[in-house]
Amino acid sequence: xxxxxxxxxxxxxxxxxxxxxxxxxxxxxxxxxxxxxxxxxxxxxxxxxxxxxxxxxxxxxxxxxxxxxxxxxxxxxxxxxxxxxxxxxxxxxxxxxxxxxxxxxxxxxxxxxxxxxxxxxxxxxxxxxxxxxxxxxxxxxxxxxxxxxxxxxxxxxxxxxxxxxxxxxxxxxxxxxxxxxxxxxxxxxxxxxxxxxxxxxxxxxxxxxxxxxxxxxxx
Numbered sequence: 001x002x003x004x005x006x007x008x009x010x011x012x013x014x015x016x017x018x019x020x021x022x023x024x025x026x027x028x029x030x031x032x033x034x035x036x037x038x039x040x041x042x043x044x045x046x047x048x049x050x051x052x053x054x055x056x057x058x059x060x061x062x063x064x065x066x067x068x069x070x071x072x073x074x075x076x077x078x079x080x081x082x083x084x085x086x087x088x089x090x091x092x093x094x095x096x097x098x099x100x101x102x103x104x105x106x107x108x109x110x111x112x113x114x115x116x117x118x119x120x121x122x123x124x125x126x127x128x129x130x131x132x133x134x135x136x137x138x139x140x141x142x143x144x145x146x147x148x149x150x151x152x153x154x155x156x157x158x159x160x161x162x163x164x165x166x167x168x169x170x171x172x173x174x175x176x177x178x179x180x181x182x183x184x185x186x187x188x189x190x191x192x193x194x195x196x197x198x199x200x201x202x203x204x205x206x207x208x209x210x211x212x213x214x215x216x217x218x219x
Contacts, residue, residue, distance in 0.1 A: 033068040034133045054110040063130065065099045067154045069139030074200050077144055079216075082207035087144030097138045097154040103128045117172065123165040131156045131191050147218045149198075162186040195219060 010018060044057035070092035080086045107125040114120060138154040167181040202216045 032134050032137045032139075034137055035066050036130070036133075037064045038062065051113040052110065054108070056108045057106070059105040059107075060102070061105065061128070062102045063100060063158075065136065065154070066096065067099075067136055067138050068094065068096045069137050069152075069154075071095050071138065071140040072142050074140075074142060074149065074218075076203075077142075077200060077216075078203045078205055079144075079214075080205050080207075085145075087147070087202075089142040089144045092140070095138050099136075099155050101157065103158070103160070117170055119169045119171075121165075121167040121169070123163070125163050127161050127163060129159040131158060135191065142218075147216065149218050156191055157189045159191060160188040162188065 039062045041060045042057065044055055046055045047053065072092040073090045076090040078088045080088075105126050105128060108123065110122040112120045112122075135152055136154045136156050137152045140149065140151040142149045162185070164184040165181065166183075167179060169177055169179040171177045197217050197219055199215045199217050201213050204212050204214050
């Protein structure tokens with residue numbers, strides 16, 4: 001197979017050239033630094049009695065997360081109305097966050113051969129999927145001019161769902177089958193974006209040197 005030498009490609013480029021390419025940054029607010037460690041255990045048992053067969057199992061998963069990012073002091077924002085409304089947000093300071101959680105994921109699968117032509121299947125399980133690494137980065141970015149603050153959540157729980165599946169298969173000829181299936185999914189935790197308006201105290205600095213604190217809304 002042909003393979004590209006990515007490290008060789010960027011070795012001869014400066015940071016300025018890489019940044020100009022638009023796909024590389026040395027700005028701490030644009031870097032995602034998240035690590036995950038997992039420990040899993042499994043147990044499963046198979047059974048068969050007459051026309052009924054299947055298996056039951058349990059998966060136990062523990063996840064450790066650590067993430068590093070930056071967050072500005074949102075209580076140190078300044079506004080200069082006499083200088084064209086310049087709004088400044090303090091430089092972001094580094095922060096680190098740790099999180100861990102455990103999931104118990106049971107499953108059951110049954111197969112019942114009603115007769116030589118009809119097979120019924122039933123499945124029940126609990127499943128999980130971890131959030132995207134970019135969503136659990138603790139970095140907070142703030143734009144003072146547009147008054148927009150974007151904050152990720154390093155304590156996000158994973159997607160979790162309880163699932164039921166039922167299938168009927170009818171084999172009416174050799175190599176031919178007609179089937180129908182139904183499923184039910186109960187999503188217990190759903191990750192989504194949320195937009196709110198919050199008020200922060202802003203230090204207003206006038207051209208004559210006078211200052212005052214004003215409450216301003218940010219999205």
